[in-house]
Amino acid sequence: MQLIECPWCGPREETEFHYGGQAHIAYPETPSELTDTEWAQYIFFRANPKGLFAERWSHSGGCRRWFNAVRDTRTYTFLATYRSGEPQPEVQS
């Protein structure tokens, strides 16, 4: 049970947050121009690294803001949280 640093509200219990999977996957500009394979990649295929992972979280039980985090999937340690729209920070596990 971790403390997650909401970029707005500060550290809160893990239970106040909702997980949103891999970050920085943009909705395609023109989906109609994608092949079925490319579209499937967008819908279903996400990275699943063992190690650092940039991912989306929402402070659903608090300010309801989505933000991004870099977390180590081996230890679950949050190395950084940052607001939506901000670039992924350089961090090391």
Next chain:
Amino acid sequence: MTSATPPGAHLPEHGDFLWRNPEPKKSYDVVIVGGGGHGLATAHYLAKNHGITNVAVLEKGWLAGGNMARNTTLIRSNYLWDESAAIYEHSLKLWEGLEDDLGYPILFSQRGVLNLAHTEQDVRDSVRRVEANKLNGVDAEWLTPDEVAKICPIVNVSGDIRYPVQGATYQPRAGIAKHDWVAWGFARKADEAGIDLIQDCEVTGFVTDGDTVTGVCTTRGDIACGTVALCAAGHTSVLLDMLGVPAPLSSHPLQALVSELLEPVHPTIVMSNQVHVYVSQAHKGELVMGAGVDSYNGYGQRGAFHIIERQMAAAVELFPVFARAHLLRTWAGIVDTTPDASPIVGHTPYRNVYVNSGWGTGGFKATPGIGWCLADTVAHGRPHEYVAPFALDRFVTGALVDEHGAAAVAH
């Protein structure tokens, strides 16, 4: 003072000899990556059904030490869709003869599973699944709350709980087994057939030549191979990343727990999606429970405790007699899940590499079934009919096998 030993105290002894600890050879016809239940079962059926024995099973830790050592051992086949019912029912039939096949006690106890329904929609979904099961030749019944109480008297079927039990589906042939016995039974048989079970042997890369993998790099040296079968469960993505093959898998912690030994009180297996718990009582008397997967991707064999607490609340809500049972030990496995909660099995872009993954919470019950089908797939170089629907390309065509309803609770 009672001195008679209680029921279930005497489990059969393990065998005097289980397996050799061989050095890896330079080359094998088939290399199976992952010495868990699926890898060991595949090895066994390669030898038994196809006479293929120049096989290595590579295990990065100790044999059957991943999810096989951590699961809650539920075996059932009452899945909704035809494709799922086919492979799980095939597996269940193999379970029914497995003790003889392996010549090893696996303590398969067909005590039935109740899937409780708590809402009107639960009832509809349950009836739908029961009727589908019957038409697919899978034993299934719909029970009223009173009938539920007859099968499992400790379930609280009174109307005054938060989500009263409206009924349940029942599969009498479902059951539990002892996971170590199962894994070691497969391992012993595979070893006996001459298959090399190689532990402390982590795969670090692959040697490729065009669309062919010619060798596997490991912490115990490079090993040349004819065919590769990936049976690495939660670590499949790590292996596929080495091959540059994307797959819609995500690895999540899945927690389980046991109580201390208790006198027999729970004769069957009970699952509830709405109240989110799954309970059986193992042979020696401990209550064994699981819940849903932890939400985030994770490769650590541990999960968040609030999941366990919620599970305890659910357990006490449904089984008031459990109030003063004690949580003895918690642990977690790493399950690989897919967008439609069905596995991904079959070809990869490499012509001699087969993937077997995405079993989520369903891996244990599938063990003999997938071992059988994957061995057949490897032996013949094409997907066995039961795994064909679970090909990777279904995510492109949209031909998903959506089993979310069946998989909401760990089992």
Next chain:
Amino acid sequence: MSSDFRVEGYGRVDRDQTLTFTFDGRTYTGHPGDTIASALLANGVHTLGSSVKLGRPRGIGASWTEDATGLIQVEEPFPEPMLLATAVELVDGMVVRGLNGQGRLAQIPDTARYDRKYHHVDTLVIGAGPAGLVAARAAARRGERVALLDDRAEAGGSLTGTETIDGRPSRDFVAEVTTELAGNAQVVHLPRTTAFGHYDDGFVLALERRTDHLSDPPAGRSRQRVHRVRAKKVVVATGAHERPIVFADNDRPGILLAASARDLLHRYGVLAGREIVVFTSDDAAYAAALDLVAAGAKVTVLEVRAQAPAGAGDLHVITGARVLSTRAVLPADETVGNHGRIASVAVMDGGGHEFGLTCDLLLVSGGWNPTAHLFSHVRGPLAYDEALGAFRPARSVPGVEVVGAADGVLDLAGCLGPEVTAGDEPERTPGEVIWRVPGATDRQFVDVQRDATVADIARAVGAGLRSVEHVKRYTTIGTAHDQGKTTGVIAAGIAAELLGTGVQDLGTTTFRPPYTPVAFAALAGRERGELFDPVRTTAVHDWHVAHGAVFEDVGQWKRARHYPQPGEDMEAAVLRECTAVRGGVGILDGSTLGKIDVQGPDSAVLLDRLYTNMMSSLKVGSVRYGVMCGVDGMVIDDGTVLRLADDRFMVITTTGGAAKILDWMEEWVQTEWPGLRVHLASVTEQWAVFPVVGPRSREVIGAVFPGLDVANAAFPFMTWRDTVLDGVPVRVARISFSGELAYEVNVNAWYAPAMWERLLEAGAPHGITPYGTETMHVLRAEKGYPIIGQDTDGTVTPHDLGMAWAVSKKKPDFVGKRSFARPLNADPLRKQLVGLLPTDSTTKLPEGSQIVELCDDGVLPAPPVPMLGHVTSSYRSAALGRPFALALLKGGRERVGDIVHVPVGGQLVAAQITSSVLVDPEGARRDG
């Protein structure tokens, strides 16, 4: 019965009071401050039960939670299984019995309360022994917020009271520190509180036992409480567990850890035996032996090492000795509580000479295992320490400090640190690490509770097992109640010896929570019964209750399902309600529908992207039905959209979809299109919604809202109008989920009961009938309107529902559109929503039933039987005078008119495929 083994002048139990309890049917006495174990031992009772597998006698093996054997069942005051006799505090009237390895659950409900409490501190100290007390005091003196958790009833840990600290008796030191802490408002000191789990970011869970030790606890007090402590720094001061040595027949009652016997003496005044043999390879046993001699026992020390240490004093020590085996009291001497108890030991001295020693107690000490569990829980690495013969913390972990014996520091001075002065202690000589002595390996128990022996480990190794995890699983060592606290390392040590490898090379076992077992109910806390999950209710819930509504759970909501009149079952009530609505007027509490206020200049842009149909073309004052899909093209929700202004919409979602859809929309706005100037707000509870439905609804609405022109021309279908009633703004919308003329009345929920009553009063002359969700479902199904989540299952597209009309062909994109172009969506055999009429006109097909092709001979073929689809909704229709169903059916719309079969209870019921719209297909009724 007299307390034969209680020694005058020792112990801190209250001898002025006597408590009575029964064990295995016999009555004994003890004193406040006793545990069941100390009281039994004071009465000379050592044997508690028998082992699970071999049925061998089992007794008390230690004085606290490290005891691997002494399990009991409490029967009164309330049944609780598998408790350690050493950890259950004695209260008057307890009924206790021994166990044969399995506990028994109560057959009556546990009405005790359980709860949880949050704490936030700078420093959390776990353990109130010398190291913990010093750490807590130092933190408190630094002005920090401190929590001190102590699993025992009184502070002091392993201090016996014989030591001196800062020149005073150690108990005085303990009292002084605890008094100082008690006077500091920043400090929370919790006795009887076991930290059982340590998690990331300084989070520790601890179980406080709050009432079991009280004879008359306050009724409202929780029996047990899970404390949830979030600490900036966690100090693990949990001490060490004494480790036994394995020899043949080491499992008998009357064999204890040495320090435990000392603890029993000083804490409870109990001399566990009078003729004592101490078998040790460690100095700590000498302090125990000396104290026991002083208390009147005869003691012989069998020292593993070649020389007795400095602290041996006048003790009779045989050096270089080994216990080879033990013998029990003869069966003829068997008395209750002494079955199988030790009577003698077979010894070999340093010279190889074998002899026997009679005794009534054997104490064993093979060194100490640091209690590093709570360090290991947070992935604190443990390493095997050759000198210690145990695993200890290898490296520090940020935010966690391990102090005292938990870190392998075994002398008092070391535990107290530089600030506090310990009295003189004999200098420690290194212990000798010895796992076992030679002997009959099948009687050398490593896990006494699981009956697992050295022979079992040897078999495991012989079977080819090389990993300690495999050995554990083969032998089941370490899986019992104690989870291997004292003997886990011994199993590893013996396996390593057999394999000829180092203990560290075998791999270590990671400790996992809980440190000690925790009752399920304690973890459930307050989340039981009605508080298991929140109940959500509308503003007129009390009215529904008062009028006999039967409720159904829809998500967390309680929704009125129907309002049976006396003598009515659900079917009769629903038929009556349906008839009333289609024949007159009915009213529904629709307040649970999700309502989302969408505001901002780009509101229409957002809705165009999220709905399959066009929302930007909707005029202010109008309403449009809309469907939302996931990116995979499958329907996730439907509902109506009201355009309130150019820059403002009200989105209505399903009851179950409310939170999900708001989250869904918010996710797109925030993460994909942050440039859109649009704001979303839930107004679900803000608005009470009362659909007034039926051909007479216009009269009712007209009567209640004189300011509203309810004529069809002025207020057409799918429009909304604002009006004012008694100064209160009201919004009325012409939306129909039944095909009937209908008005949905929306009002600030403050006024919900008043508005509900107004509508009922105005409707009374027209026979207005309150109806519930079941009637709502029947009415909508008669019109073929799907319920998302009932008639869909996440695999259904709008086209499958026959709603191609709701999918815009003009918009270049919307969420889900691209997926419609996937190959599978063109499959003519996709399942489509159709109606189904049982040809016998009487059978109500069970919802969920599967549909198969017509079997000409009326007999199902052998499995697997191909399925065409399933029944999603099924009701008796008052309007049709027959049952009907909706179904998802392969290629259904092309098959209207076909007959199919539905297996129902072993019979095949024929049903005809129809359009999904069965009542008023022309839509003639919606305008009244």
Next chain:
Amino acid sequence: MADTLYRSQVLPSDVFAALPEGLSVTIESHVAMAGLRLRDLAEVLNTTPPVQPNTWAATPDGQMVWLGPDEWLVTSRDQQPHELESTLREAVKERGGAAVDVSAQRLSLRLSGVLARDLLSLGCSLDLHPSVFTVGSSAQTALGMTNVVLLALDSAGEDYRIFVRSSFAGYLADWIVDASAEYVN
């Protein structure tokens, strides 16, 4: 037929009548509330909105509570709900902001007494120590199993306002009554 459309509370008035000494919960009378959205809010309002997360500020006739970087909850004792919404909406509309009447969306409870903070600690994971959560502090968090907006009204940890979604008010009342049994001797 009644003359005016009367107002109701979602909780019975006596639901907290039997709380133990040291603990008091009052159901606050109907107060207009609005959700307000605009990033540069300070420029369009007379009042200075609280811009620090997890704070609230007093206004002449109520409070403004920070809910998010561009989001506030505004309460008003003097205005009617629809008036409050339209006043605010006029002020922010041209800048792309939003204002929405949420007067009945939440119920306002006043929790006070020497046991108030202790009671909250039985169901709220936040650090409510007065040195941390002092007058002017607010938080959106969970209490028991429901989300609340919690305001510190004093610096002693003895006076709080709790906004709870109206549909969860019955649950929260049950939770509070159940938790307070602890303090009955």
